[in-house]
Amino acid sequence: MPYSTISPHVRIGALVGVLLTVLTGAALFLMHGNSQPTTVAPPVVHHHPAPPKHLHVVRPTVDPLLPAPLRTALVRYPVVVAAFSAPNSPVGKLTVAETRAGAAAAHVGFVSVNLLDDKVAGPLTALLPAGELLPDPGFAIYRRSGALVFRSDGYLSRTGVAQAVKVAR
Numbered sequence: 001m002p003y004s005t006i007s008p009h010v011r012i013g014a015l016v017g018v019l020l021t022v023l024t025g026a027a028l029f030l031m032h033g034n035s036q037p038t039t040v041a042p043p044v045v046h047h048h049p050a051p052p053k054h055l056h057v058v059r060p061t062v063d064p065l066l067p068a069p070l071r072t073a074l075v076r077y078p079v080v081v082a083a084f085s086a087p088n089s090p091v092g093k094l095t096v097a098e099t100r101a102g103a104a105a106a107h108v109g110f111v112s113v114n115l116l117d118d119k120v121a122g123p124l125t126a127l128l129p130a131g132e133l134l135p136d137p138g139f140a141i142y143r144r145s146g147a148l149v150f151r152s153d154g155y156l157s158r159t160g161v162a163q164a165v166k167v168a169r
Helices: 008-033 068-076 090-105 118-126 158-168
Strands: 079-085 109-114 138-143 148-153
Touching: 068 079, 068 109, 068 118, 068 138, 079 090, 079 158, 090 109, 090 138, 090 158, 109 118, 138 158, 148 158
Parallel strands: 079 109
Antiparallel strands: 079 138, 138 148
């Protein structure tokens, strides 16, 4: 008879312990179990990747009759200044340097054309009216379409070149 061997004091202590455990659990449940949470959970946002965009790159149309260096520059810049000179000409070198500086000041493209290079000078001469030649030294301003919009025979300072670009635009 195990029940009879437990003293009444131990039985009362065990009963009080069980009652305290039940009461503590009930109190915690009543105090926290039914109350609303004090923090609000952030909304769930589902990120879906954007559908791929198909970009259609359109290259500017440049006259295919123009020589490659000028065509390349016109693809990058809407306006290009071409300096013409013969090699070993002191005035030609000065013209090229001033034309390059004027183009840079006007924020347009620049190409130097050696008048003895038939692959570059030849096609440009062919686009001039019959009987005309490229100036030696000199420069010309071309628009992206390949249109010759300004031509200068002889030397012009960088300020003059930049002003010519401004007028030709």
